[in-house]
Amino acid sequence: MREYRRPVQWWRDAVGYQVYVPSFADSNGDGWGDLPGVTSRLDHLSDLGVNLLWLSPIHPSPFADHGYDVADYLTVDPRFGTVADAERLVAAAADRGIRVLLDLVPNHTSTAHPWFRAARRSRDDPHRDYYHWSDGDPPNNWVSAFGGPAWTRDELTGQSYLHLFAADQPDLNWRNPAVAAEFDAILRTWLDRGFAGFRIDVPHVMSKHPDLLDNPAIPADLVAPDERGRVEWNSFEHLYDRDQPDIGDIFRRWRAVTDPYDAFLLGEVSLLDPVRLARYTAPGALHACFWFGLVRRGWEPAALASWIRSAATDVPGLVWVLSSHDRSRAVSRYGGGAVGRRRALVLSTATIGLPDLPLLYQGEELGLDDVHIPLDEAQDPLVRFGGGTFARDAVRTPMPWRPGPGLGFTTASRAWIAFGDRGPADTVAVQAADPASPLSAYRRLIALRRASPSLRSGAVEWLDAPAEVLAYRRGDCVVVANLGVSPQSLALPDGTWRVAFATSTVDGVVPGETAVVFRRE
Ligand code: GLC
Numbered sequence: 001m002r003e004y005r006r007p008v009q010w011w012r013d014a015v016g017y018q019v020y021v022p023s024f025a026d027s028n029g030d031g032w033g034d035l036p037g038v039t040s041r042l043d044h045l046s047d048l049g050v051n052l053l054w055l056s057p058i059h060p061s062p063f064a065d066h067g068y069d070v071a072d073y074l075t076v077d078p079r080f081g082t083v084a085d086a087e088r089l090v091a092a093a094a095d096r097g098i099r100v101l102l103d104l105v106p107n108h109t110s111t112a113h114p115w116f117r118a119a120r121r122s123r124d125d126p127h128r129d130y131y132h133w134s135d136g137d138p139p140n141n142w143v144s145a146f147g148g149p150a151w152t153r154d155e156l157t158g159q160s161y162l163h164l165f166a167a168d169q170p171d172l173n174w175r176n177p178a179v180a181a182e183f184d185a186i187l188r189t190w191l192d193r194g195f196a197g198f199r200i201d202v203p204h205v206m207s208k209h210p211d212l213l214d215n216p217a218i219p220a221d222l223v224a225p226d227e228r229g230r231v232e233w234n235s236f237e238h239l240y241d242r243d244q245p246d247i248g249d250i251f252r253r254w255r256a257v258t259d260p261y262d263a264f265l266l267g268e269v270s271l272l273d274p275v276r277l278a279r280y281t282a283p284g285a286l287h288a289c290f291w292f293g294l295v296r297r298g299w300e301p302a303a304l305a306s307w308i309r310s311a312a313t314d315v316p317g318l319v320w321v322l323s324s325h326d327r328s329r330a331v332s333r334y335g336g337g338a339v340g341r342r343r344a345l346v347l348s349t350a351t352i353g354l355p356d357l358p359l360l361y362q363g364e365e366l367g368l369d370d371v372h373i374p375l376d377e378a379q380d381p382l383v384r385f386g387g388g389t390f391a392r393d394a395v396r397t398p399m400p401w402r403p404g405p406g407l408g409f410t411t412a413s414r415a416w417i418a419f420g421d422r423g424p425a426d427t428v429a430v431q432a433a434d435p436a437s438p439l440s441a442y443r444r445l446i447a448l449r450r451a452s453p454s455l456r457s458g459a460v461e462w463l464d465a466p467a468e469v470l471a472y473r474r475g476d477c478v479v480v481a482n483l484g485v486s487p488q489s490l491a492l493p494d495g496t497w498r499v500a501f502a503t504s505t506v507d508g509v510v511p512g513e514t515a516v517v518f519r520r521e
Contacts (some may be wrong), residue, residue, distance in 0.1 A: 016359030101194035147387020197264030229389025350481030366439030371420030
């Protein structure tokens, strides 16, 4: 008789945390964060209550896009340590009940990857078809997400190669079975090393239309810059360079490799249309996708409440994020300083009980703002290629562990990126000793989720609420987030309800910009 595996679900119980490795902790004083540094700071993560760690890319890379340009998928860049360091980190995390995800970048390699080096040597090279080559300069109207054409002509063979990001990041040809086979082996290698799964970089662009058709242009008067100042990318309807109907074939193939390990596949799909997004988390595809509705928006109470509600209702398998290494931090987007911190905590509380899990970006638990880095000093290709006015450097600066030079991040006098103007009150050491700090609040909030099965399982029941209020019940918990400014009194379901967590004092009514978790007595 055929045996069926139970669906993989351990991650539904998790609280996630993104470690941006170059900026987390530097163990050897070279100004770069590294894997032994992460291992040395695991207690911070267990004290915070997180049990799922996503590491930003750790592979050898020329760093043209901060590691998202991979030159070897099977090893670790010496600036971050060794494979043995990665295995030690995974083991030390497991001792604390924390699982670790690797960042997998399957859409493109670096031009320094041996596959591309071989491919560009001749049209007949066996690796040529690992990438997209075409006559014409450029052969269609596709643009890079970082600005400029998506094709670069390679003089040696007189053809152009495709890169939906920087010219240093040629796109892989996923219609070539040899590429798929390479990645099967890459997945197995890291799962055998103890990783619990993968955060998958831009999976929605892996499959392109086979005829490389032109994308329809959007009339200029309808095009507006997005929140990172990009215009060119938004001037086209991306019908043919991403989100093709056969994309699910790749995920099904991966699942056959990864399911025997009970591994978690988390997609960085930046589509917001629930119908399109839900295809990525359909049965047999990825387990979950980030929902980027929050990182894309400022403080728009009614819109946020309705977006959260519809995404949570229509898309199975969501990971709730307010910040990342790619966007302005929530605190800055929501008004900065104390106002931004209050609002960010309100939204973190609002999403604490939504399926499937919340995930924090390093420093979010400290209520950090963006650091100001002048555009002409930015390393970010998004700015260097002229496609954006927001430099992601602003959210990639070192983690402030304690006051003083180097912030406890490094003993070096300089880091690979500016330290920023972090003050003592931004640091883990100072906040850990202050019960009123953001760190203390996030610890309490996460501890509540970890201690409340109701916030992690069962159906979400939406409660009637005004437009600027998000209110739902999950088992013996009710979460109410009043994003508006007017106080709201709400009729809770029958029973006696106790405040288990609140972002400010609640006395009969829920004040403006306040979120509360109630638990039934
Ligand atoms: C993803 C990464 C981003 C990178 C891009 C290209 O969006 O999060 O940092 O620049 O993919 O790999």
